[in-house]
Amino acid sequence: MLRHCLCHSAWHLAPSHAQRDRLDFYHGLLGVSETGLEDRSSLIVAIDGPSGVGKTTVASLVAKELELPYLSTGAMYRSVALKVIEQGVEADDREAVEEMARDIDLSLRLADDGQIEVFVDGEPSGDRIKGLKVAQTTSQISAYSDVRKRLVALQREWATRHGAVLEGRDIGTKVFPDTPHKFFLEAPTWVRVERRWLELRARGRTDLVRSEVEREFLERDRRDRTRPDSPLCHDETYSVIDTSGSEPWEVVEKIVAEVRAKSEPSAGGA
Numbered sequence: 001m002l003r004h005c006l007c008h009s010a011w012h013l014a015p016s017h018a019q020r021d022r023l024d025f026y027h028g029l030l031g032v033s034e035t036g037l038e039d040r041s042s043l044i045v046a047i048d049g050p051s052g053v054g055k056t057t058v059a060s061l062v063a064k065e066l067e068l069p070y071l072s073t074g075a076m077y078r079s080v081a082l083k084v085i086e087q088g089v090e091a092d093d094r095e096a097v098e099e100m101a102r103d104i105d106l107s108l109r110l111a112d113d114g115q116i117e118v119f120v121d122g123e124p125s126g127d128r129i130k131g132l133k134v135a136q137t138t139s140q141i142s143a144y145s146d147v148r149k150r151l152v153a154l155q156r157e158w159a160t161r162h163g164a165v166l167e168g169r170d171i172g173t174k175v176f177p178d179t180p181h182k183f184f185l186e187a188p189t190w191v192r193v194e195r196r197w198l199e200l201r202a203r204g205r206t207d208l209v210r211s212e213v214e215r216e217f218l219e220r221d222r223r224d225r226t227r228p229d230s231p232l233c234h235d236e237t238y239s240v241i242d243t244s245g246s247e248p249w250e251v252v253e254k255i256v257a258e259v260r261a262k263s264e265p266s267a268g269g270a
């Protein structure tokens, strides 16, 4: 029962009509589109956490509810990794990767659905960044400081102009440490591994061996948490939410309510 609930496929689905109606009702009660969040261009919502906690699902729905652009910063690191692979640069050649990251033609554009798309050399990265090889390379190159500097500068420049919900590993610790809206999503390791495994199979990767997927997942997790520059972590300025026993919409509701409460003029927040 618990396992069924924790690994529920709802984490990868669009909201049902019932969920939508419920949130519309809630939305109306809170008046999210009305006063209080009027100046959305200054609103920065940071959603951090490890792989497999449901960050993408939650962050993109939170962005819709708050009518803010949504940026997956992981997609930016993955886009650099894609270029590293395409150019035949060795991922462990730090100097070569950092040089490429300094020169890369990387831009962000707002799509009609509110998502911010990453473009490399004028081409959208799209689904090309979703494979396992890209994930492995990303895990290596995201540890390099000059890669991070370049991408963090772009994240700050873009989000400061428009306001945004940003999803990543270091948004509340490094990119926007002063935002009052910081959320750290977590879930037990086995739940995260299970979600990733189901996600890969849903994408047709039935050839993969589970133990191998698990080993790589845990290795990437370890790297994200232990790298010297901007390791995955959180402090007391974050609201920590365990997503394992909840439906995505419950987590979204919690975050939207908290942002709304802190954004009311009387709350003295952003």
Ligand code: DC
Binding pocket: 051, 073, 074, 075, 077, 078, 138, 139, 142, 143, 167, 168, 169, 170, 171, 220, 224
């Ligand atoms: O969120 P994701 O799975 O798309 O992230 C891919 C990789 O990028 C992951 O190994 C961690 C890294 N990353 C990072 O170092 N900092 C971020 N802000 C976002 C992602």
